[in-house]
Amino acid sequence: AQLPDLVIVGAGLFGLTIAERCAEELGLRVLILERRHHLGGNAYSERDPETNVEVHKYGAHLFHTSNERVWEYANRFTSFTDYRHRVFGKYQGQVYSLPMNLALINQFFGKSHTPDEARALIAEQSSEIATEDASNLEEKAISLIGRPLYEAFIKGYTAKQWQTDPTELSADIITRLPVRYTFQNGWFSDTYEGLPVDGYTAWLTRMADHPNIEVRLETDFFEVADDYKGKVPIVYTGPVDEYFGNSEGRLSWRTVDLEESVVDTDDFQGTGVVNYNDQDVPYTRIIEFKHFHPEREKTHLPGKSVIVHEYSRFAEEGDEPYYPVNTADDRAKLIKYRELAKAEPMVLFGGRLGTYKYLDMHMAIGSALSMYDNKLKPHFTEGAELT
Ligand code: FDA
Secondary structure, X not given: OOOOOEEEEOOOHHHHHHHHHHHHHHOOOEEEEOOOOOOOXXXXXXXXXXXXXXXXXXXXXXXXXXXXXXXHHHOOOOOEOOOOOOEEEEEOOEEEEEOOOHHHHHHHHOOOOOHHHHHHHHHHHHOOOOHHHOOOHHHHHHHHHOHHHXXXXXXXXXXXXXXXXXXXXXXXXXXXXXXXXXXXXXXXXXXXXXXXXXXXXXXXXXXXXXXXXXXXXXXXXXXXXHHHOOOOOEEEOOOHHHHOOOOOOOOOEEEEEEEEEEEOOOOOOOOOEEEEOOOOOOOOEEEEHHHHOHHHHHHOXXXXXXXXXXXXXXXXXXXXXXXXXXXXXXXXXXXXXXXXXXXXXXXXXXXXXXXXXXXXXXHHHHHHHHHHHHHHHHHHHHOOOOO
């Protein structure tokens, strides 16, 4: 069979962006290899067949960006709703508005505070420990927001996220813990925000809908690598350690177990995301997907709702890698993998798995556009070397 001009491993947002640009702008014949049964990577979603509610299969995905170019690019394939993300947090039988803000402070301390009064209160409570003296995550958090807010809103949640007591976690996991001295409770503070009007999968499918792009699903690159390695340029967006046979050891990740259920109520929690801050509640969050699309209310089956309980833990072999743990040991391995990657002829590594970095969707698109501009386009139009 004839070789394509470019092979892309992984049909996530990074791979799709590269494929679309190379096919549309350079006229290249692009082959995408994807080992899952669907394209879209972790942004993939499906309508639940019973309720017709769109479910994000790899965890809740909310699109937001302040990058004009990424926003303009994404809008070529989908329009976005005016959804604004808000998060609430449960603690000891009360529900608070997150991120930490004046409403939360007033409710938690049972008294109204002006912004200045609240600032003074938190300054006093956080003076217990100097930030530069903090030797673990707990001390760092107390030095930033004081002990009462730390114990209610950070301690239990963090312990569940990491399955580790915060006194055993490194102080540099957190750099800041923003407290807003206003009632503003939008979760993101980007210029643009919204959800794809007809769903993630429609958006992602349109990106690959080009006569020059072939998507081969349920195909693991490693089973066909010999057909392409060294013969055509490859953009690899799978795990970097796996590419090199874990020669430097495995990089560590956290994963999330997502337990999906259909409940017999029209409205389970009144909003899309509720965090559970109490340590004795085993899950970290409950997502109720219908609230992401209030404009679709009439299309949802009445009397039912789809919810997902999220449980966070360290990933083992075979688990979905979601968040890089990024210990000192991981960073040392990553340096070695980066050297190997640089020396690998005709292969570029990208995306969240290929670079071992948590990337939001807009960052995955943005970094793919940069790789296209800086490496692929110069290679295919001017013969520049691919490194
Ligand atoms: P992605 O992981 O999507 O795609 C990589 C693809 O490569 C996968 O489909 C995989 O199957 C395939 N692959 C790997 N190895 C292969 C092989 N050997 N052969 C063939 N195929 C292979 N972002 C945001 O902006 N807002 C949000 O709310 C969220 N929420 C969120 C929740 C959770 C739980 C996670 C883990 C992540 C988010 N994100 C997010 C981030 C978002 O998921 C991320 O930006 C994109 O998935 C990045 O796209 P990539 O293409 O880099 O990777």
